Amino acid sequence: MAVLTYIVTVFLSLQLVNSILKMWKFGGAAGWDAPIQGISSGLDSFSFISYDRSPYSFEVWQFFLIILGLQLLACIAAGILVSLLSFLTKNTMLAFFISGVVMAVPVLLQQLGVTRGILGYVANFSYTELMQVSSMFTYFRAYNVFGIPLLYPTLIFTVFAIVSGVLVFLIYQLFRKQQVSS
Template identity: 70%
Template sequence: MYKQECFKIFTKKSIYLVFAVIVLLLVYVNQLPISMTMREDIFEELEETWGGPVTEEKVELAREAMYASDSGEVYTNTFEARATDYVQFLVVGSAMQKAEQHDRMNILEEQIALYNEGTYEYKEASKELEMLEEVGDVHGFYLIQSWLEMFEFIEPVTHVLILSIILLIGLTPVFSEEYSSQSLDLILATKHGKAKLVTAKILASITYIAIVFLSLHLINTILNLVKFGGAAGWNAPIQGISEGFDTHSLISYDSSPYSMDVWQFYLLSLVLQLLACIAVGMLVLFLSFLTKNTMITFFISGIIMAIPVLLQQLGITRGIFSYLIHFSYTELIKVSSMFTQFRAFNVFGYPVLYPTLIFILFAVITSLLIFVTYDLFRKQQVGN
């Protein structure tokens, strides 16, 4: 039965059409010219001088060089000179981020001194301070351009919506198409057929989600490794992932309180995003069973995914709408954005980190959706 359900999903031509379009878009985007790929030899030389965590000596030298460049004392029209200016800019910027982190830690220490030990404010400030102390002084210049672009495929809303579309196309018919099949009544009439059918559909859907998800990320990873000449910077801290000034990236972990290397964070993001996609898939299956109509399921699922984005675009982000945005399926899939800054919520007087809370919440929601789907399908009568 599992193989049959997989066959039903993977034989839909629309899936391959959409997948091909997405892959072509990825190839096209990766072919767009950029001023610096950081795979040039000059950057390896610059990394030897400026790479790693910033120091007072590096910052002072960088500022002197930038001043000489701005005043016209040195010739800056060559690629090597522009690359050097860029790296020195990143070094100075990293020093500012390091100073901001220290300022934040000082503020937290002052807050801890003011609050009583048992209060939520004390616990929250203590937790953030502890995390920042674990991060330490890691801000600096790292050659991690390929990783920056790979994270770009996880985070932006446009990519999340694209991923959602291909999931919806494959999963919206999973239950609804059964109601036009003459074999459904036969399955419903059997003693154990109902539970086995739901299990087979869920497992087939998870298989589809995993294959599509991993395939897209594998293709994107290969394209970026080729474009940027490898996976340099895999052991750099995530605080080194900065948007810089010559990129359209919106990804920046300068202020992240999470202590992780880039490769660790990338694997964590992939695992969490895959789980998020499975949560979306279970929602789609539930709606497919309820509506018994593919188009209605697609429409409702699309609205659920799009509403948080629309609220943000309209600037409606306060009060209850803030919770609708932060605890939505769209934000769940945008995994990497959860780790850009410290964010905790008061749960029975204890600060629970946002990534932990949202995944616990949706684990409960997904479990309930699966349970209700089983229960409703078990009660489904022949001929309904």
């Protein structure tokens, strides 16, 4: 619960400050009802990602709320992983380095261009990709799961919801076995 409280507090504080600064910089909330396809990259834009060819029919305000919610879920999933690693290693620095490796290896694979086969799945379904929510909505990408096509954002969040649920159960079991009874 401490991890969740910390993550939610820091996340919401940073997003509140970021939102206020963006609204101040761009002169208010005008344009929030425009489609996301109007957000394009460029020197005059605040986004480095272009949504010109996005298949999703969100308005900017809907997209903003979806991104906030999914980024919060991604941060919670990463926090759960770090909590498990911290418990297993009992050493703060070792947990820090292992967490860094878990986050960095998929990025390294993508930078090296190793995105075929199983390594491609490791790169596409990683905590780092999970946290880059806004890039998931730039173009259409689907995976065939048991003969059913699933959109990439839906699939990655489903996979990490299951993984996080298993990790929470594992953390609970490990803490339960460690408790001292009188």
